[in-house]
Amino acid sequence: MEPSPTTTMGKCLVGWAARLALVALIVWFVKERPPEALTSTLVATSVCVPLVIGLLPGVWRRRADAPPAPAGDLERRRKVWDVLSELYLDTELVERDYARIAAILAESGYNACQIEEILYREVHPVLRTNLMSVAGVWAGFDLEWLEAQILRRRRRHSDFAIIPAKSLVRGSWAIIEAQLQNTLS
Numbered sequence: 001m002e003p004s005p006t007t008t009m010g011k012c013l014v015g016w017a018a019r020l021a022l023v024a025l026i027v028w029f030v031k032e033r034p035p036e037a038l039t040s041t042l043v044a045t046s047v048c049v050p051l052v053i054g055l056l057p058g059v060w061r062r063r064a065d066a067p068p069a070p071a072g073d074l075e076r077r078r079k080v081w082d083v084l085s086e087l088y089l090d091t092e093l094v095e096r097d098y099a100r101i102a103a104i105l106a107e108s109g110y111n112a113c114q115i116e117e118i119l120y121r122e123v124h125p126v127l128r129t130n131l132m133s134v135a136g137v138w139a140g141f142d143l144e145w146l147e148a149q150i151l152r153r154r155r156r157h158s159d160f161a162i163i164p165a166k167s168l169v170r171g172s173w174a175i176i177e178a179q180l181q182n183t184l185s
Contacts, residue, residue, distance in 0.1 A: 059160065071151060106180055
């Protein structure tokens with residue numbers, strides 16, 4: 001699907017506005033700081049800017065039919081929630097973890113687009129703060145707690161969503177999605 005000219009122009013304007021704001025910030029730093037303080041400021045900026053950019057929201061767009069409502073599909077959904085929750089543990093996933101996760105997701109009966117929606121619309125809002133925590137959960141989440149948290153949230157039915165801190169799991173999801181596509185095709 002081709003992006004509309006309005007959408008493309010909007011993205012360009014936002015991109016240029018962000019660049020101008022960054023240039024203005026750098027100019028202000030250089031102008032207002034003594035030279036010896038500039039080095040420490042640049043080091044702090046090089047560490048903080050990527051961190052802040054990583055926490056910025058991302059956009060999610062529905063690419064296929066929505067999965068069934070969670071309450072009516074709990075048995076299948078629990079397995080998916082459980083395995084997707086591993087992306088939010090304070091641990092480093094390796095290739096065999098991604099392969100195992102993709103295999104479990106392939107057995108769920110959902111397609112990749114539906115699993116992505118479950119990830120970003122159900123699991124991510126509940127667990128994203130664990131990845132931002134200094135000492136996050138690393139041993140695994142209680143599935144009953146996770147289920148209760150997901151089900152108590154009001155489900156929105158829009159085709160677009162702003163996902164806070166989407167980049168925290170975007171890389172892991174890309175690896176799993178590629179393996180899932182290979183498994184399902």
